[in-house]
Amino acid sequence: MTPNANIIVIGAGLAGIAASLRLARLGLPVRLLETRKRLGGRASSFTDPTTDVVLDQCQHAVMPACTHILDLYQQLGLHDVIEWHHRVHFTTEHNTVDTISPAPLPAPLHLAPSFLAMRGLSLRDKLAIAYAMTRILTLGKAGRERHRGRTIAQLLDDWGQPRTARRRFWDVTITSACNDQPENVDAPLALKVFQEGFLATSKALGVGLPRIPLVELYQPLEQELSNAGGSLELGTSVTRITHEGGRVTGVVTADGQHRPATHVITTVPPDRLHKLVDANLIARDQRLANLDRWTFAPIVAVHLFYELTDPPLMRLPHLVTPDRPFDWIFNKGVTTLPPDAPIDHQGPVQHAHLLTSGAHKAVLEHPKNVLKLAKTELFRAVNSVERSFNDPKPSFLHGRVIKEKVATFSPSPELMSARPAASGDLKGLYISGDWTDTGWPATMEGAVRAGHAALCAVATDLNFDPPPLPGDMPAEGISRWFL
Numbered sequence: 238m239t240p241n242a243n244i245i246v247i248g249a250g251l252a253g254i255a256a257s258l259r260l261a262r263l264g265l266p267v268r269l270l271e272t273r274k275r276l277g278g279r280a281s282s283f284t285d286p287t288t289d290v291v292l293d294q295c296q297h298a299v300m301p302a303c304t305h306i307l308d309l310y311q312q313l314g315l316h317d318v319i320e321w322h323h324r325v326h327f328t329t330e331h332n333t334v335d336t337i338s339p340a341p342l343p344a345p346l347h348l349a350p351s352f353l354a355m356r357g358l359s360l361r362d363k364l365a366i367a368y369a370m371t372r373i374l375t376l377g378k379a380g381r382e383r384h385r386g387r388t389i390a391q392l393l394d395d396w397g398q399p400r401t402a403r404r405r406f407w408d409v410t411i412t413s414a415c416n417d418q419p420e421n422v423d424a425p426l427a428l429k430v431f432q433e434g435f436l437a438t439s440k441a442l443g444v445g446l447p448r449i450p451l452v453e454l455y456q457p458l459e460q461e462l463s464n465a466g467g468s469l470e471l472g473t474s475v476t477r478i479t480h481e482g483g484r485v486t487g488v489v490t491a492d493g494q495h496r497p498a499t500h501v502i503t504t505v506p507p508d509r510l511h512k513l514v515d516a517n518l519i520a521r522d523q524r525l526a527n528l529d530r531w532t533f534a535p536i537v538a539v540h541l542f543y544e545l546t547d548p549p550l551m552r553l554p555h556l557v558t559p560d561r562p563f564d565w566i567f568n569k570g571v572t573t574l575p576p577d578a579p580i581d582h583q584g585p586v587q588h589a590h591l592l593t594s595g596a597h598k599a600v601l602e603h604p605k606n607v608l609k610l611a612k613t614e615l616f617r618a619v620n621s622v623e624r625s626f627n628d629p630k631p632s633f634l635h636g637r638v639i640k641e642k643v644a645t646f647s648p649s650p651e652l653m654s655a656r657p658a659a660s661g662d663l664k665g666l667y668i669s670g671d672w673t674d675t676g677w678p679a680t681m682e683g684a685v686r687a688g689h690a691a692l693c694a695v696a697t698d699l700n701f702d703p704p705p706l707p708g709d710m711p712a713e714g715i716s717r718w719f720l
């Protein structure tokens with residue numbers, strides 16, 4: 238039985254994909270409108286004109302605790318699309334590699350053996366980090382709230398973390414997870430990351446990387462939506478959300494058409510949403526106040542292609558590079574260029590990818606400088622920890638610099654408390670997207686959770702039972718007492 242509902246979802250990023258697929262499967266009439274000609278929003282791919290290779294805009298990683306996005310892949314009929322790395326490799330300033338991996342000990346002791354063996358941290362750093370981790374664990378989930386309004390940098394200062402522990406451990410982990418410098422990151426958010434991503438269970442440690450380009454992950458969506466009675470329109474830009482008498486009435490698209498809707502889920506970022514709502518609507522709905530005040534943090538990434546060498550450029554799947562200009566180096570392996578690729582090289586080449594999060598300085602650099610630095614940093618890392626490529630280095634073929642100036646919102650204490658809920662004052666308007674109130678950092682997992690929150694709100698308003706959604710990873714061992 239379909240009630241008298243007509244649902245529009247604005248934006249086919251992960252939040253929009255997750256919400257629309259689940260709504261359609263509930264038997265509700267849903268139309269997903271996306272301004273671009275491709276799916277995935279910020280978590281997508283493009284065809285590099287120089288190599289003709291489909292590249293992810295930037296490497297996107299998930300953790301085992303990202304239960305909602307892993308569920309979305311299942312919903313799309315995708316199995317085994319994530320390659321898991323449960324050993325995480327850090328470079329040290331002594332030109333060695335420290336590997337963190339879970340030991341068969343009750344959580345949180347699963348991390349102790351590899352943590353104690355880290356050569357990149359002094360004994361003083363280790364004692365300080367262990368102390369802070371104990372504080373983080375024993376705070377429990379509820380204790381995070383005691384630090385609302387503060388940044389994680391302030392908390393680390395309170396806990397006496399030495400500069401070296403900040404540089405060699407905290408900064409890179411916080412920035413990678415929350416996409417901003419610890420000085421800008423809300424303390425409860427970072428505490429959640431450490432509690433759930435490191436301490437709760439040995440199963441939570443890992444880096445999951447898609448085996449195929451991101452854009453290919455979403456290919457089943459259109460068919461799945463249409464099988465369930467929904468529809469997808471690419472290249473359709475919403476210009477305005479309409480309302481009357483305290484209730485949403487639909488959207489206007491760039492062709493001037495008014496498309497009536499009883500329920501509208503918007504998944505666009507706050508600065509975009511600000512352009513879709515008029516002053517009357519803002520006055521009616523508290524969630525829309527200050528949309529123009531949101532600030533963002535950049536990510537800068539570089540794709541590098543080299544001639545194939547034997548042995549290859551990198552052996553390890555990735556390197557976390559604390560206290561260096563880039564945070565991560567990913568070994569993207571060997572890629573075969575199409576025969577008609579414009580670049581003067583065909584057949585297999587090797588591909589490395591470097592990225593830096595919370596990149597407020599790097600984003601201002603000229604791309605040429607970023608490229609030069611990426612090449613230097615790549616060889617610095619692989620020469621020091623894996624093998625020597627001094628003589629001769631593999632021939633460089635091509636590099637592409639990606640600057641995402643507004644990659645995600647900056648998770649400051651002020652903005653964290655401004656994150657809107659899915660439902661609010663204006664009936665029929667549901668706000669979703671990675672920046673909304675999920676409790677998660679602005680990530681793919683946060684976006685899918687936001688999509689699911691909007692779906693549940695719509696379903697509930699229509700007197701439908703929301704579908705069963707995945708739970709969080711349960712804490713284990715000693716951590717169970719606290720988390």
Ligand SMILES: Cc1cc2nc3c(=O)[nH]c(=O)nc-3n(C[C@H](O)[C@H](O)[C@H](O)COP(=O)(O)OP(=O)(O)OC[C@H]3O[C@@H](n4cnc5c(N)ncnc54)[C@H](O)[C@@H]3O)c2cc1C
Pocket residue numbers: 247248249250251252253270271272273276277278279280294295296297298299473474475476504505506509536538641643644645669670671672679680681682683684
């Ligand atoms: C460089 C980079 C690296 C990242 N790395 C990671 C990572 O490693 N792991 C991780 O989990 N997350 C990562 N993220 C974050 C992750 O990509 C985002 O949190 C997530 O994709 C956001 O999804 P969303 O659906 O909320 O928003 P979006 O992806 O922004 O989706 C919104 C959609 O709305 C569309 N749209 C906008 N305006 C309109 C309009 N007027 N009409 C119709 N459609 C419209 C947009 O085109 C877009 O498709 C990264 C982000 C970036 C930029």
